Amino acid sequence: MPDTPSSAAGTGVLADLNALRAIGAYRSGVHKPTFSAPHLESLQWLLAKLPEAGLTGAIDGIGNVLTTSTKTGPKLLAGSHLESQNYAGWLDGPLGVIYALEAARVLNNDPDVTGAVEVAAWCDEEGHFGHFLGSRSYVGGVTEADIDAASDRSSGRAMREALSAAGLAGIPRQAAERGRHVGYLEAHIEQGRTLESEGLKIGIVTSIVGIFQYRITFTGEQNHAGTTRMTDRRDAGLALAKFCVAIDERFPHICGPRTVWTTGRITLDPGAPSIIPGTADMLFQVRDADVAVVARLEAELQTMAEEVNAQARCRVTVECIRRGTPAMMESKFQQAIEAASSNFAGGKSLRMPSGAGHDAQVLATIMPAGMLFVPSIGGISHHWTENTADEDIVTGAQVFVDACRRLLTQ
Ligand SMILES: [Zn+2]
Numbered sequence: 001m002p003d004t005p006s007s008a009a010g011t012g013v014l015a016d017l018n019a020l021r022a023i024g025a026y027r028s029g030v031h032k033p034t035f036s037a038p039h040l041e042s043l044q045w046l047l048a049k050l051p052e053a054g055l056t057g058a059i060d061g062i063g064n065v066l067t068t069s070t071k072t073g074p075k076l077l078a079g080s081h082l083e084s085q086n087y088a089g090w091l092d093g094p095l096g097v098i099y100a101l102e103a104a105r106v107l108n109n110d111p112d113v114t115g116a117v118e119v120a121a122w123c124d125e126e127g128h129f130g131h132f133l134g135s136r137s138y139v140g141g142v143t144e145a146d147i148d149a150a151s152d153r154s155s156g157r158a159m160r161e162a163l164s165a166a167g168l169a170g171i172p173r174q175a176a177e178r179g180r181h182v183g184y185l186e187a188h189i190e191q192g193r194t195l196e197s198e199g200l201k202i203g204i205v206t207s208i209v210g211i212f213q214y215r216i217t218f219t220g221e222q223n224h225a226g227t228t229r230m231t232d233r234r235d236a237g238l239a240l241a242k243f244c245v246a247i248d249e250r251f252p253h254i255c256g257p258r259t260v261w262t263t264g265r266i267t268l269d270p271g272a273p274s275i276i277p278g279t280a281d282m283l284f285q286v287r288d289a290d291v292a293v294v295a296r297l298e299a300e301l302q303t304m305a306e307e308v309n310a311q312a313r314c315r316v317t318v319e320c321i322r323r324g325t326p327a328m329m330e331s332k333f334q335q336a337i338e339a340a341s342s343n344f345a346g347g348k349s350l351r352m353p354s355g356a357g358h359d360a361q362v363l364a365t366i367m368p369a370g371m372l373f374v375p376s377i378g379g380i381s382h383h384w385t386e387n388t389a390d391e392d393i394v395t396g397a398q399v400f401v402d403a404c405r406r407l408l409t410q
Contacts, residue, residue, distance in 0.1 A: 010397035012105065014390055016098045020045065020082070021090040029384030032084040033154065034128040035063065035162040042082040046097065046121055053104035055119060061171040062137045062147070063123030063163070069108055073115030074408050077181040077367070078103055080188060081125035081134070081359065086154060089386025091189045091393075095374070097121050099187040099397050103404040115408040118181070122359045128152050129159045135362040137173050176366055182407060183330060183368035186360040187400050189388055193379030194352060201395050202341040202349035203373030204334050207289040208361040209258075209353055210326035214284045214301065216243065220314040222270065222278025237268045237277035239314040244282070246304055254300060256293040258353060261286045289326045289353040327361035333370025333407065340402035345395050370407075372400055 023045065024030045024038025032039040043065050050057050050067055057067030065082075069075065080096025097119065104117040123134030129150040136142045150159035163169050190196075195203050220236035244263055251261060262285045268277040284301075288294050298320065305316045334351065341349040352373070360369045374396035377387045388396075 010102065010394035010401075013098050013102050013397040014393060016049070016101065017090065017094055017393065020094045020098070024084075026087050027384045029087065029089045029386060030084050031087045032082070033086060033152070034083040034124040034126065035166050036083075039083045040166055042094075043121060046082065046101070046119075049101060050119070053101055053119065054108035054116065055104055057119070059168065059171075060174040061163070061168055062134055062142070062173045063166065063168060064134045064138060064174065065119070065121040066138075066174050067104075067119045069104070069116035069118055071108060071114075071116040074182045075115060075180055076117050076404055076407050077120055077184040077363070078117050078186065078404060079120030079122065079359075080186050081123070082121045083124060083126055083128065085126050085382045087384055088382050089189075089380075089384060091386060091388055092191070092381055093125060093188075095189055095388075095393070095396075096187040099400040100185075102397050103401045106401050107405055107408065113405060113408060115182075117404050117408070125359050128154065129162070132357070132359060132362050135359040138176050139362055139366045140175055141362070141365075142173075178366070181367055183333060183370065184360060184363040185333060185370050185372070185400070185404060185407065186358060186363075187372045187374065187396060188358055189376045189381060189386070190373040191356050191376055191379070191381035193376070195350065195373060195375040196377065196379065198350065200348045200350050201345040201375065201392060202337065202399050204337045204341070204349055204351045205329050205354045205360075205371035205373060206334065206351050207329060207353045208327045208358055208364075208371070209287040209289045209355055210291060210294065211322065211324040211357060212286045212294050212298070212320065213322035214286075214298075215281055215319045215321050216240075216284055216301070216305075216316065217279065217281040217319070218243070218308075218314050218316050219279050220277065223276045225274045225276055228276060233276055234313050235276050236280040236314050239308060239316065240266065240268075240280040240282055243304065243308065243316065247284075247301075250300060250304070251297060254296055256288050256290055258355065259286065259288045259293055259297070260355060261297070287355060291326060324357070327364040327369070329360070329364070329370050330368035332410075333368060333403075336403045336406040336410070337370060337372050337399065339406060340399045343402055344398040370403075372396065372403065
């Protein structure tokens with residue numbers, strides 16, 4: 001039934017996204033770190049748009065924009081985030097907020113729809129001050145001490161100072177009203193190449209990967225780089241390098257189809273050209289939606305460490321420093337997106353896990369959640385060249401609005 005009123009959706013979406021792009025513009029993208037002037041201006045822009053969607057709202061004490069509708073019937077929570085990475089793209093975040101706003105404009109003003117979409121813009125999804133501070137605050141996972149301890153990773157500015165400068169000091173943080181929402185739906189750019197390379201328009205997210213981080217520390221013997229013979233050395237840096245190579249040789253045989261792993265930082269101590277490193281450590285990250293796969297890889301890391309230790313040249317320890325459990329997306333939400341995409345995207349959709357973290361994984365801890373992806377040109381994101389074809393943006397909005405309609409009426 002492509003002639004349902006939802007087919008009118010999508011028309012205002014491009015104009016809205018371009019309006020947000022003009023705030024804090026950087027080349028063809030934006031620079032809107034959390035609590036920067038352009039970020040705060042974007043939140044105000046959203047507040048000014050709420051009346052046309054039948055919503056009232058405000059910025060809470062951690063910088064979330066939360067809204068309510070007085071319409072009777074079920075409520076669906078929908079949104080994403082408005083801050084950006086530094087000098088990054090225009091769609092990472094705003095796309096999901098504007099789709100949610102569009103769904104609210106269409107459905108909240110439709111007398112045939114009982115229930116309403118309530119829009120949220122979660123603060124600091126991009127992690128300038130922490131991990132998902134806005135959405136975690138909403139689900140009750142952030143303490144006042146957490147905020148006291150948080151600071152901007154780029155400038156070092158304390159979060160309390162940033163909140164105060166934004167006029168948010170002393171304003172209460174708003175917590176989820178349990179049972180109010182039938183669930184949470186978020187749209188996002190894919191940030192990868194899967195949809196584009198397969199000629200598809202909509203990604204139906206099945207799960208959001210868990211992120212597991214390890215500190216792997218090598219201990220050898222610090223010594224003189226000129227006088228220590230090669231056979232006598234206990235070079236912690238060399239042991240680390242060999243370990244990285246061994247991971248890349250062994251993991252492909254035991255990983256899952258979409259597992260990814262990264263050594264993001266290597267530190268050699270003391271880190272001088274004429275000194276054999278006495279200690280070395282690496283920060284290593286694994287992402288997968290299947291905890292059993294991660295457990296297998298973690299066991300392999302321990303086995304590899306034992307093998308190194310058995311050679312008695314250097315000692316190695318593997319310590320897990322972060323376990324991010326994967327979040328499953330609700331099947332009813334996946335079905336609603338799939339049905340909507342057969343109506344508005346010719347069924348060109350694919351069920352897929354998300355390799356990136358999103359606020360939906362936090363919301364999924366307290367209510368059913370779902371996510372929809374639109375294609376990213378070249379798979380590029382977290383860069384100012386990030387983009388999606390206008391036509392794909394509009395199609396995605398139509399699918400999103402129709403999925404919201406289905407979730408409110410079924
Ligand atoms: Zn994002």
